[in-house]
Amino acid sequence: MIDWPLMASVGLVAARLLLSITFLVAAGGKLVHPVGGRQTLIDFGVPHLAAGLATALPLVELTIGSALIVGRFAWFGSVGALTLLLLFALAIGANLAVGRAPVCNCFGAIHSAPVGWSTLARNAVLSAAAGFVVWQGQADPGPDLIRWPVEQMTFGRAAFLSVVLGLALAGAQVALLVQILRQQGRILLRLDALDARSAGVNAALQQQGRVEGLPVGSPVPSFRLDGVNGESAALEDLLDGVKPVFLLFTDPGCGPCDALLPEVSRWQQEHSGDMTLALVSEGTAASNQAKMDEHRLRRVLLQQKREVAAAYQVRGTPAAIVIQPNGVIGSAIAMGADAINSLVAQTVSGALHRNSERAAPSAISEPVKV
Structure with a gap:
């Protein structure tokens, strides 16, 4: 019963x-x-x-x-x-x-x-x-x-359970420590490679005079734009003082931009703890809405006449630039899918932040004029 x-x-x-x-x-x-x-x-x-x-x-x-x-x-x-x-x-x-x-x-x-x-x-x-x-x-x-x-619980059961729990906790700590050491080793190797690659590429570009965009460490132009769903967001809303902001400039009529959007969606999901990725697009809300829904994109902001792109000296799409948590330019402009992929890897790894540690404190400049 x-x-x-x-x-x-x-x-x-x-x-x-x-x-x-x-x-x-x-x-x-x-x-x-x-x-x-x-x-x-x-x-x-x-x-x-x-x-x-x-x-x-x-x-x-x-x-x-x-x-x-x-x-x-x-x-x-x-x-x-x-x-x-x-x-x-x-x-x-x-x-x-x-x-x-x-x-x-x-x-x-x-x-x-x-x-x-x-x-x-x-x-x-x-x-x-x-x-x-x-x-x-x-x-x-x-x-x-x-x-x-x-x-x-009797005394014997309590003592036995304490021993079992102690051994289990010790084993879990050892396993966790081993996993952390392995992960740290892989991360350090990757960071060293990215640092070397970043330093070499930037040095070569500097020698050729082809580094585009605002100088690294300079104040970032502020802006306030409407989102695809009608919400309003300013640069200050994206900056949280902890993570860098990754601005990706796109256009609904740009074929290479469309090809990159699945990757952008993945970056927003997988790297939300490492950076704040926002898209600055052109055109109307209707022309951007379908693509945003298809790829489940977030933080899609609309400029009216490329005023934000002009302020950041971005001359084409797709293009990206990193803003450090303290409100200064953190990278040169990355043009094209390959350069943007590389910039994402450097941003997530923290290589860019280490390269600009001597940048001035928070220095957001005057808002962009629309």
């Missing part, structure tokens, strides 16, 4: 553990990588609230995750969890309904990926778990997850 009270108690413990771990991991990831959380909120359509929410959200998640562990606070934690999950589901659904798939840094530095129906399904499972705890009522949210395991 099924012991329904016991089944309900086990279900409550499992649901609360699942929710608590999820919210605590999400909070920790956002605290380690706050820039990603802020960018997610901007991409989800709340740029004016991004700074405040990016600070408050991990603290709220940390509170909810902790409350779910303690018996007398568990019901309140589940109410908070269900509220956040439903709000998140509405935001995902609204973006998917209009064909947008912003990158979700839900777990900060731990994991990020574009939202999709799988994200919505995961959210539904977590919402069901939170709803189950809420439905059970405030009077019986299940046992206290701190005291209950201790009360059920």
Whole structure:
């Protein structure tokens, strides 16, 4: 015969553990990588609230995750969890309904990926778990997850579990250290190669007098442009003081630009933590909308008469330039797909930042005149 009270108690413990771990991991990831959380909120359509929410959200998640562990606070934690999950589901659904798939840094530095129906399904499972705890009522949210395991455990079991957990933790630390050392070695080799390549190319171009664009380290011209969806963004909105801004100049009638757009979409998704990639295009919103939707591009800004391109001395498309986090020019202009690919690699690796460390502090010049 099924012991329904016991089944309900086990279900409550499992649901609360699942929710608590999820919210605590999400909070920790956002605290380690706050820039990603802020960018997610901007991409989800709340740029004016991004700074405040990016600070408050991990603290709220940390509170909810902790409350779910303690018996007398568990019901309140589940109410908070269900509220956040439903709000998140509405935001995902609204973006998917209009064909947008912003990158979700839900777990900060731990994991990020574009939202999709799988994200919505995961959210539904977590919402069901939170709803189950809420439905059970405030009077019986299940046992206290701190005291209950201790009360059920004998001294021998506790000692054995401590040894097992200690060995597992030590093994995990060793494996993590080995992985970090290997990754650091690969990164250092790649950075050395990129530094040498960057120095050689720039020296050759300087000798030939063919370095185009504003001088590296000079103040960047500010601008404010309308986006394809009608939103307005200024250069200062793109700069966060941490990541460089990668400006890519395109044109809806440019064949090489069209061929590059799938790569641009991948860069925006995979390197959102390393740089802020924005497109400065020409033409009307309608002429850019289809391509933006097809490739799921974000931050597509429209200039009216090439005023921004002229201010940055960009004479053709596709072209790209890097702006350092302190608001100065970080690279010469990269013209064409190959040069832009190389510039992306240097930007992601941090080679450009090291080459311009002696640049002046933040020095954004007067706004571009339209």
